[in-house]
Amino acid sequence: xxxxxxxxxxxxxxxxxxxxxxxxxxxxxxxxxxxxxxxxxxxxxxxxxxxxxxxxxxxxxxxxxxxxxxxxxxxxxxxxxxxxxxxxxxxxxxxxxxxxxxxxxxxxxxxxxxxxxxxxxxxxxxxxxxxxxxxxxxxxxxxxxxxxxxxxxxxxxxxxxxxxxxxxxxxxxxxxx
Amino acid sequence: xxxxxxxxxxxxxxxxxxxxxxxxxxxxxxxxxxxxxxxxxxxxxxxxxxxxxxxxxxxxxxxxxxxxxxxxxxxxxxxxxxxxxxxxxxxxxxxxxxxxxxxxxxxxxxxxxxxxxxxxxxxxxxxxxxxxxxxxxxxxxxxxxxxxxxxxxxxxxxxxxxxxxxxxxxxxxxxxxxxxxxxxxxxxxxxxxxxxxxxxxxxxxxxxxxxxxxxxxxxxxxxxxxxxxxxxxxxxxxxxxxxxxxxxxxxxxxxxxxxxxxxxxxxxxxxxxxxxxxxxxxxxxxxxxxxxxxxxxxxxxxxxxxxxxxxxxxxxxxxxxxxxxxxxxxxxxxxxxxxxxxxxxxxxxxxxxxx
Numbered sequence: 001x002x003x004x005x006x007x008x009x010x011x012x013x014x015x016x017x018x019x020x021x022x023x024x025x026x027x028x029x030x031x032x033x034x035x036x037x038x039x040x041x042x043x044x045x046x047x048x049x050x051x052x053x054x055x056x057x058x059x060x061x062x063x064x065x066x067x068x069x070x071x072x073x074x075x076x077x078x079x080x081x082x083x084x085x086x087x088x089x090x091x092x093x094x095x096x097x098x099x100x101x102x103x104x105x106x107x108x109x110x111x112x113x114x115x116x117x118x119x120x121x122x123x124x125x126x127x128x129x130x131x132x133x134x135x136x137x138x139x140x141x142x143x144x145x146x147x148x149x150x151x152x153x154x155x156x157x158x159x160x161x162x163x164x165x166x167x168x169x170x171x172x173x174x175x176x177x
Numbered sequence: 178x179x180x181x182x183x184x185x186x187x188x189x190x191x192x193x194x195x196x197x198x199x200x201x202x203x204x205x206x207x208x209x210x211x212x213x214x215x216x217x218x219x220x221x222x223x224x225x226x227x228x229x230x231x232x233x234x235x236x237x238x239x240x241x242x243x244x245x246x247x248x249x250x251x252x253x254x255x256x257x258x259x260x261x262x263x264x265x266x267x268x269x270x271x272x273x274x275x276x277x278x279x280x281x282x283x284x285x286x287x288x289x290x291x292x293x294x295x296x297x298x299x300x301x302x303x304x305x306x307x308x309x310x311x312x313x314x315x316x317x318x319x320x321x322x323x324x325x326x327x328x329x330x331x332x333x334x335x336x337x338x339x340x341x342x343x344x345x346x347x348x349x350x351x352x353x354x355x356x357x358x359x360x361x362x363x364x365x366x367x368x369x370x371x372x373x374x375x376x377x378x379x380x381x382x383x384x385x386x387x388x389x390x391x392x393x394x395x396x397x398x399x400x401x402x403x404x405x406x407x408x409x410x411x412x413x414x415x416x417x418x419x420x421x422x423x424x425x426x427x428x429x430x431x432x433x434x435x436x437x438x439x440x441x442x443x444x445x446x447x448x449x450x451x452x453x454x455x456x457x458x459x460x461x462x463x464x465x466x467x468x469x470x471x472x473x474x475x476x477x478x479x480x481x482x483x484x485x486x487x488x489x490x491x492x493x494x495x496x497x498x499x500x501x502x503x504x505x506x507x508x509x510x511x512x513x514x515x516x517x518x519x520x521x522x523x524x525x526x527x528x529x530x531x532x
Contacts, residue, residue, distance in 0.1 A: 032307030080360040084206030143312035
């Protein structure tokens with residue numbers, strides 16, 4: 001099956017797909033309707049495309065887009081949330097990802113899941129520390145850990161979808177062939 | 178799984194400079210947000226107004242599923258819960274009888290004391306159309322906004338007690354910051370004893386209590402109500418009961434359950450300026466002592482410097498205000514003017530002779 005990226009229109013589609021999926025993830029995660037009775041916080045869906053394509057196609061998922069996805073997360077998370085928290089956290093996660101790209105890209109199976117968990121941990125811990133300093137008060141850790149756990153579990157299912165989209169729509173960089 | 182088979186498009190470390198710049202930009206954004214906390218609020222309100230119809234449509238079929246999943250934990254304790262509720266119901270019926278008797282007694286005392294009535298309370302009923310439960314934020318969205326008279330700061334209550342307060346009002350929607358949210362801090366009063374404290378949310382189910390005085394002793398079970406300080410919330414809104422915090426201090430077990438609230442009331446608290454009660458004849462010392470009111474003093478004709486009585490010259494408007502009246506100040510009236518038996522109109526002194 002030929003990838004959509006092989007055509008001119010498809011090339012544009014393949015270029016915007018990672019960021020588009022990240023934005024859709026932010027919208028879905030912050031949609032103010034709970035499916036689980038508010039028992040657990042929603043996963044950081046926008047972090048998944050950021051991690052996935054941040055490793056395999058950093059030309060399409062650049063630090064700028066990591067910042068913008070974080071900013072979108074800040075905007076959509078509701079009033080009262082300090083602006084810039086998730087923007088800074090996503091940039092921190094991207095910095096970790098960028099520094100460990102070789103290692104992370106070589107992981108597979110449970111190791112790949114642990115790689116994502118580490119990146120998500122960097123994002124969540126950064127957000128936690130920023131909010132602590134912002135409010136100058138130590139916040140309870142449980143909600144952040146719950147969000148981290150939900151995000152990592154959700155990535156197990158999301159990575160299958162992201163992998164399929166990568167194969168059919170985005171594809172590797174031409175210079176990589 | 179995952180990324181094992183994918184080639185890397187760029188070597189490590191190629192994006193260090195942009196990352197540093199973006200990190201600095203993010204920190205600057207946080208600092209700006211600290212200085213101006215309503216940075217995104219106008220845009221957020223517009224987006225919520227725009228998305229409200231979609232939220233209402235999507236929420237209806239999902240509400241049942243949401244409630245069912247949210248109550249899964251209760252399925253395992255239905256029997257114990259039922260017994261506990263029956264016992265609590267019997268106890269509350271006794272309290273209801275006591276409350277009815279006490280309410281009647283308080284009203285009688287208020288009548289006897291001519292007590293100033295409670296401030297006017299109006300409420301706007303709204304439906305919950307969205308909830309957000311993030312690690313650093315606990316909010317809900319209501320389908321009432323500025324068009325219905327909703328303003329930031331107003332309290333939100335359900336049938337059991339206070340839930341939160343309006344944080345941001347759009348034209349047809351409003352965001353509520355729950356009492357459990359990190360940003361929530363409201364002045365409360367703890368009864369009995371009228372102990373003043375600040376109740377602060379920390380994203381756990383039970384907000385903390387910061388006492389304003391260190392010389393008070395709290396006991397679990399004491400009632401927490403809004404104190405009314407600051408003039409935004411009415412005093413006496415039921416909030417919860419004091420519980421001991423295992424890690425020290427005290428917390429508040431809230432009466433309301435925001436997760437299950439569907440319809441709420443937004444309290445429009447209009448605090449009127451207190452006016453002194455009108456003077457009645459019985460309030461005058463002489464009348465209260467059983468003495469007849471003092472007779473008004475006889476009119477003294479005004480005299481000109483030459484000793485002759487003055488008259489209003491032709492052509493001068495007799496009703497024209499005098500300098501004292503022009504300032505809105507009325508000339509002093511005799512004490513008899515306040516009595517039940519008014520003084521004859523011709524007995525009213527008029528030093529200026531203009532009326």
